[in-house]
Amino acid sequence: MYDTATQTATSTPELHLISDNSPLTLSQLRTASEICQQAVESVKARDADVKAQQLDSEFALPAANWSYDAPNEFVRVFRRLAQCDPTDIAHLRGFSQVFSGYNLYRTAPGAGLTTFNMEFGAGFDAALQAGLEQRNGPFVEEWKRLTKGLPPEAILRPAAMLGEVGHEIDGVIINNDTCTYQERVNLIVQSGLLAWLKARGPNLRICEIGGGYGALCRWFLSALPGVSYTIIDLPESLIFSQIYVTLSCPEGVAQFIPNYQAERLKQPFDLVINTLSMSEMSEYQVRTYLRFMKTRWLQQGGIFFEQNQNNLHMGLLAAEDIIATELPHRKKLREGATLRNGSPNLWSLEPINLHEKPSTWRRLIRSFGA
Numbered sequence: 001m002y003d004t005a006t007q008t009a010t011s012t013p014e015l016h017l018i019s020d021n022s023p024l025t026l027s028q029l030r031t032a033s034e035i036c037q038q039a040v041e042s043v044k045a046r047d048a049d050v051k052a053q054q055l056d057s058e059f060a061l062p063a064a065n066w067s068y069d070a071p072n073e074f075v076r077v078f079r080r081l082a083q084c085d086p087t088d089i090a091h092l093r094g095f096s097q098v099f100s101g102y103n104l105y106r107t108a109p110g111a112g113l114t115t116f117n118m119e120f121g122a123g124f125d126a127a128l129q130a131g132l133e134q135r136n137g138p139f140v141e142e143w144k145r146l147t148k149g150l151p152p153e154a155i156l157r158p159a160a161m162l163g164e165v166g167h168e169i170d171g172v173i174i175n176n177d178t179c180t181y182q183e184r185v186n187l188i189v190q191s192g193l194l195a196w197l198k199a200r201g202p203n204l205r206i207c208e209i210g211g212g213y214g215a216l217c218r219w220f221l222s223a224l225p226g227v228s229y230t231i232i233d234l235p236e237s238l239i240f241s242q243i244y245v246t247l248s249c250p251e252g253v254a255q256f257i258p259n260y261q262a263e264r265l266k267q268p269f270d271l272v273i274n275t276l277s278m279s280e281m282s283e284y285q286v287r288t289y290l291r292f293m294k295t296r297w298l299q300q301g302g303i304f305f306e307q308n309q310n311n312l313h314m315g316l317l318a319a320e321d322i323i324a325t326e327l328p329h330r331k332k333l334r335e336g337a338t339l340r341n342g343s344p345n346l347w348s349l350e351p352i353n354l355h356e357k358p359s360t361w362r363r364l365i366r367s368f369g370a
């Protein structure tokens, strides 16, 4: 229920547990299994491909916070999921702490916790339910604030499958991660970026570098029907986004490109996205992505939406400082506001005027002498 006077959702939230999700069909499990095999082959072939195709290994191999030596669990989670156990696939979202920093099944921040060794034995559901009842309430309140007054297309709706859990209001499953990605959607909508994209017309092309488990991709596929969405990520991580997006949004046009083949993408994009990711890469990798943007991806007036933390205190990067040395035009979003993660910016090779007609239109109009 929606109260038009206060413009907020008013229904009483109900718990949404794993048993409330749609079970996976045999055909979905077959698709997941194919994706797992593909990811395993992609990881196995990486070293040989890099050599055979004379790719740049400094760019191609996982580095900085994502290197095989770094203290993170992404390799172990990958190895577990790659076995494609149907129970694990049905709990995919429970393994995504490595992307969101939040342990969904403990209803707790992920620091100090792991998911690669999770077991779904007796007592799992009861503990999950108790955790949600005790600790998920604040996210429901935050979500109500975040979605107040938003049009329906701007509401992020996590898929009721693949292990999503939380409280449900009007069909939206709410947890920490719902708030994280809703906040990002708010930036995209309230900055005028969504309207700007729509005004650029059909055949939109979006590229997300480091797409995590695919939450933002899924929202874009529903908000911009017909969009072509490309996720570039480490093949170990693509296993998540590819399963999540393909199974939960089969009608969407999405392609999944291993990071070491990013150079293969020659066509311009309307929008390139990177969130909470470049500040965890090596500077060399970030500058290489920026070179691709400058020479190809942003060549037709495209915009780069970026939101990254300052990770200098961890011996990692403050990506926005590097981007500022490479891309000439910048619009800071929500300066001074307290946000969940990082500082959001729009970047481009051309001045950014979201409320004007897109520059490619202006160029076309000029070329026709209007």
Ligand SMILES: C[S@@+](CC[C@H](N)C(=O)[O-])C[C@H]1O[C@@H](n2cnc3c(N)ncnc32)[C@H](O)[C@@H]1O
Pocket (backbone or CB within 6 Å): 059, 061, 062, 063, 066, 098, 099, 100, 209, 210, 211, 212, 213, 232, 233, 234, 237, 259, 274, 275, 276, 277, 278, 280, 281, 285
């Ligand atoms: C902390 S997660 C953030 C995920 C998502 N963008 C978000 O905002 O929740 C970092 C993402 O960057 C990806 N990543 C790390 N190194 C990368 C690289 N060299 N190229 C592309 N993606 C990379 C990781 O695999 C992961 O998907």
